[in-house]
Amino acid sequence: MLSNQEVAEEIAAKFGDSVYGFEEPYGLLTWSVTRDNILPLLQYLKEHGRFSLGFLTDLTGIHFPDNKGGEFAVVYHLHSFLNNFRLRIKVFLPGEDLHIPTATGLWESANWMERETYDFFGIIFDGHPNLKRILNIEEMDYFPMRKEYPLEDATREDKIDALFGR
């Protein structure tokens, strides 16, 4: 069985300063990595003989508007079927430069998940074969999960503040 401790130690030794912020909320090993090292790190974990974190469970984005210099994060969840072991990797991106290399070269399943992340957060995955909206209507001209946009439908005229005591 793999322990969080030994995975974290090996990764910290191998990738040095580019990995940081190790923690284990609710027992799930989590750390952050710089944008330049995300692909080598994912490839290393996937092809590692013993870790064999071969399954990309999830890939999504988060928006932290108050986190200056790292307003957006891309989150990767990996799973090792052999070891029944999971971990989570975050890459923080500055709001004005939302580029990150695509993981479609490692997992075909990253294709749709990266499109979804682009659709909702506007994060651009460099090298993605078909980076366009997947769930929202094509005509949508903004990225709805960014926190600067209201979740409500903007075309409603009957929902005035007075009715809601605001």
Next chain:
Amino acid sequence: MEPIKLVEAPEGHSGAGFFATSFDKVIGLARSYSLWPLPFATSCCGIEFMATMGAHYDISRFGSERPSFSPRQADMLMVMGTIAKKMAPVVKQVYLQMAEPRWVMAVGACASSGGIFDTYSVLQGIDRIIPVDVYVPGCPPRPEQILEGLMHIQELAQNESLRRRNSEEYQLLLESYNIQ
């Protein structure tokens, strides 16, 4: 067993071997008791519609015996459930494919107004894309409410002038939805 109840004949003149009345009344009568519904069910209101179709509530008692899954042969579009903005063109196309005269029932809060889904991805009521004749409130409405909605459409069909669909008012209504 009670005797089978028939629809009462419309007003008219009857004599030996003949009965005379106006086309409006006869056609309205015929239409209202054979409204073929096109169920467009997307969520929980669709489940209530399944109960409405089933033996216990039995929408067939009102002449809607045959749910028409082709819009070409349907008289009444029943939109039941949340319509996402991405699905709006599909609803509209189904409506366009129906032949006149056609009626539309918005069943449930979502189809009528977006319901609890006041969000960027959900259409805030199907009357934003097609004209609606009857709104059935409820989240979801009970089968009795859906049946009452159907009875209201029957009433509309019975009392509708045969010329209504050619009237300028109706054309303007369709134009306001960018239809035709």
